[in-house]
Amino acid sequence: MxxxxxxxxxxxxxxxxxxxxxxxxxxxxxxxxxxxxxxxxxxxxxxxxxxxxxxxxxxxxxxxxxxxxxxxxxxxxxxxxxxxxxxxxxxxxxxxxxxxxxxxxxxxxxxxxxxxxxxxxxxxxxxxxxxxxxxxxxxxxxxxxxxxxxxxxxxxxxxxxxxxxxxxxxxxxxxxxxxxxxxxxxxxxxxxxxxxxxxxxxxxxxxxxxxxxxxxxxxxxxxxxxxxxxxxxxxxxxxxxxxxxxxxxxxxxxxxxxxxxxxxxxxxxxxxxxxxxxxxxxxxxxxxxxxxxxxxxxxxxxxxxxxxxxxxxxxxxxxxxxxxxxxxxxxDGSLYSGTPVTDCTTPPPPPSGGSSYAEVEPNDSRTAANDISGLTYPATVTGDMKSSTDRDYFALTLGSGQTLTANCAVPAAYDADLYLLSSTGSTLTRSVNNGAGADESVTLTRTASGSATYYLDLEAYSASGPDDYACTLSRS
CATH class of the missing domain: 3.40.50.880 (Class I glutamine amidotransferase (GATase) domain)
Structure with missing residues (x-):
């Protein structure tokens, strides 16, 4: 009490x-x-x-x-x-x-x-x-x-x-x-x-x-x-x-x-x-x-x-x-103090101990997806919605029993939605929060045996711009 x-x-x-x-x-x-x-x-x-x-x-x-x-x-x-x-x-x-x-x-x-x-x-x-x-x-x-x-x-x-x-x-x-x-x-x-x-x-x-x-x-x-x-x-x-x-x-x-x-x-x-x-x-x-x-x-x-x-x-x-x-x-240390962020167009720094990847266009389909399967976790993936119809695909792998969590910080310049797709392109889970700057998150655990390819798909819903989104990926 x-x-x-x-x-x-x-x-x-x-x-x-x-x-x-x-x-x-x-x-x-x-x-x-x-x-x-x-x-x-x-x-x-x-x-x-x-x-x-x-x-x-x-x-x-x-x-x-x-x-x-x-x-x-x-x-x-x-x-x-x-x-x-x-x-x-x-x-x-x-x-x-x-x-x-x-x-x-x-x-x-x-x-x-x-x-x-x-x-x-x-x-x-x-x-x-x-x-x-x-x-x-x-x-x-x-x-x-x-x-x-x-x-x-x-x-x-x-x-x-x-x-x-x-x-x-x-x-x-x-x-x-x-x-x-x-x-x-x-x-x-x-x-x-x-x-x-x-x-x-x-x-x-x-x-x-x-x-x-x-x-x-x-x-x-x-x-x-x-x-x-x-x-x-x-x-x-x-x-x-x-x-x-x-x-x-x-x-x-x-x-x-x-x-x-x-x-x-x-x-x-x-x-x-x-x-x-x-x-x-x-x-x-x-x-x-x-x-x-x-x-x-x-x-x-x-x-x-x-x-x-x-x-x-x-x-x-x-x-x-x-x-x-x-x-x-x-x-982290010194929880009750820190240096304030004043530029909110720059994504947060990636978590320590992992690696980062910046998207390479064109990556607008599964066949053209950026391969991020070699990243170490926790990882950060960055990119932007270059047009109001842009789609950014990233390919990764999950083994049996592994859980993937993707948290995407979306800048205020546009509204973007996040999908996690199977190797055949079926939507397994999605996050479609409304509003420019609304962040998106998905989590999935692979229960089948063996490993398989999955795709993260970040899609522009409305507006676009050069400001970067930043997706933090963890795998456990």
């Missing part, structure tokens, strides 16, 4: 009778009661329209005043006040609301402590959430939080965003706000464990709970640098791509350091407050991601942000990242 919640102490202000209402709700003999503590006004704000949504993604459990204030001001449009709900899975104190009630523009802050999955259907809990304009998930254990998937609470929180309110969370509450949630429901994993086996029992996910606008295909991680979680986020991203937990064959890990917070506005622009945050993009299939084996993945694209810097989640950048790889479970 994730024992990362800040100590939840009860302040003297919160204890004042004029500001505090304690109301046990939803009591049954089967489990502990829901606890409801309201601070501030006893009456909810009444207003027909709000100006969000707005989000705060915090690296540790506590509220960050700077980003919380940004969210409050965005939601209320600079006028009036809002009601806030803090959702917790344990404890009976109110550190989040103690801070929130002191911020300008807050009418009330209610702490709801839910101790069982069924509490997600509690009538008072859902009334409080639907009447609020911001919902904050406290730190704790995200496995408890994903248990509310499919309950009324899920729809209630979504209704807050839909009306122009907002959501946020820290530590475990950060995890539950991503598209793919690392749920820690068996145990909490480490970078060393996840890289040694990305399918270890400690690496489990929940999907289909919340998908916030502009924040699709994300996997949040907390306490990022302090607890050295870059490696495990790399494993999470590789798993998400390999297992199809994301759309378009790409996953973005968002790692936020303790004391840091992303404020994300209604247009998807994230601005960091605090020490650091990292966005880790996996845009191709892993070379090796198999249960019981260490991870191999070339060229994760990593953006490092410091306080005041931005990342546009609506229009995700294609430059400014540095590259790091993992080979047989061993990551």
């Amino acid at each position: 994730s024992p990362s919640r800040n100590p939840r102490r009860l302040s003297l202000v919160a204890a004042a009778a004029a500001l505090l209402t304690v109301a046990p709700i939803g009591v049954t003999a089967a489990h502990a009661q829901v606890t409801r503590i309201r601070q501030g006004s006893a009456a909810d704000v009444s207003r027909t329209a709000w100006s969000g949504p707005a989000y705060t993604m915090n690296g540790s459990g506590g509220i960050i005043a700077a980003t919380m204030t940004q969210a409050i001001n965005a939601i209320r449009g600079g006028t009036g006040s809002i009601d806030v709900v803090v959702v917790a899975g344990s404890g009976n104190t109110t550190p989040e609301c103690d801070l929130i009630t002191g911020l300008t523009g807050v009418n009330s802050c209610t702490t709801l402590t839910l101790t069982a999955a069924r509490d997600g259907n509690d009538a008072q809990v859902n009334t409080d959430i639907r009447n609020a304009e911001f919902v904050y998930f406290a730190g704790g254990n995200q496995c408890n939080y994903v248990a509310w998937k499919g309950t009324a609470l899920e729809a209630s929180v979504e209704s807050v965003v839909a009306k122009g309110g907002g959501v946020g969370g820290g530590s475990a509450g950060l995890h539950v706000n991503s598209d793919v949630v690392y749920d820690a429901c068996t145990s909490s994993t480490t970078s060393a464990i996840a890289l040694a086996d990305p399918y270890d029992r400690s690496v489990t996910f929940t999907t289909g709970m919340f998908r916030w606008p502009n924040y699709a295909n994300t996997i949040n991680d907390s306490h990022f640098v302090t607890r050295d979680r870059m490696g495990r986020t790399m494993a999470f991203v590789a798993r998400a791509v390999k297992d199809g937990l994301v759309t378009g064959g790409k996953a973005w890990g968002v790692g936020i350091e303790e004391g840091a917070s992303f404020y994300i506005d209604r247009n998807g622009l994230g601005t960091l407050s605090g020490p650091s945050a990292y966005v880790v993009l996996g845009d191709h299939q892993p070379e090796v991601a198999v249960a019981g084996q260490p991870l191999t993945y070339s060229n994760f694209k990593i953006w490092k942000l410091t306080s005041g810097q931005t990342y546009d989640f609506a229009n995700r950048p294609t430059c400014g990242y540095y590259l790091k790889s993992v080979r047989a479970g061993v990551p």
Whole structure:
């Protein structure tokens, strides 16, 4: 689990009778009661329209005043006040609301402590959430939080965003706000464990709970640098791509350091407050991601942000990242820093230890295919789509039991599709992601005896140009 919640102490202000209402709700003999503590006004704000949504993604459990204030001001449009709900899975104190009630523009802050999955259907809990304009998930254990998937609470929180309110969370509450949630429901994993086996029992996910606008295909991680979680986020991203937990064959890990917070506005622009945050993009299939084996993945694209810097989640950048790889479970050194790539027309460097090949035209048919059977792996093949009808063929061999993975980075100048063909030209598998610059990946294992010739076929779908594609090939 994730024992990362800040100590939840009860302040003297919160204890004042004029500001505090304690109301046990939803009591049954089967489990502990829901606890409801309201601070501030006893009456909810009444207003027909709000100006969000707005989000705060915090690296540790506590509220960050700077980003919380940004969210409050965005939601209320600079006028009036809002009601806030803090959702917790344990404890009976109110550190989040103690801070929130002191911020300008807050009418009330209610702490709801839910101790069982069924509490997600509690009538008072859902009334409080639907009447609020911001919902904050406290730190704790995200496995408890994903248990509310499919309950009324899920729809209630979504209704807050839909009306122009907002959501946020820290530590475990950060995890539950991503598209793919690392749920820690068996145990909490480490970078060393996840890289040694990305399918270890400690690496489990929940999907289909919340998908916030502009924040699709994300996997949040907390306490990022302090607890050295870059490696495990790399494993999470590789798993998400390999297992199809994301759309378009790409996953973005968002790692936020303790004391840091992303404020994300209604247009998807994230601005960091605090020490650091990292966005880790996996845009191709892993070379090796198999249960019981260490991870191999070339060229994760990593953006490092410091306080005041931005990342546009609506229009995700294609430059400014540095590259790091993992080979047989061993990551490159200095994972938390690197030299940013500023020229995105040049393909990434080939993985070390292999060879490279640049296409030779004409190679527009199987009979004219470039022979790459002599390359050492991992290998990189480069070329370009010289016309909108160009086809580039490459011939290679696979032996019995061997698996070929091809990950092609396609430049933004054109849209290209990738096919893997049999020796007779039949399509065995293909990758046809839509859009200029959309990368393509295929994987195939030869199960027949002996060896045979196969063809990689990269075809222009729309547009063309001299910018190179780069296909990374691995064989295992």
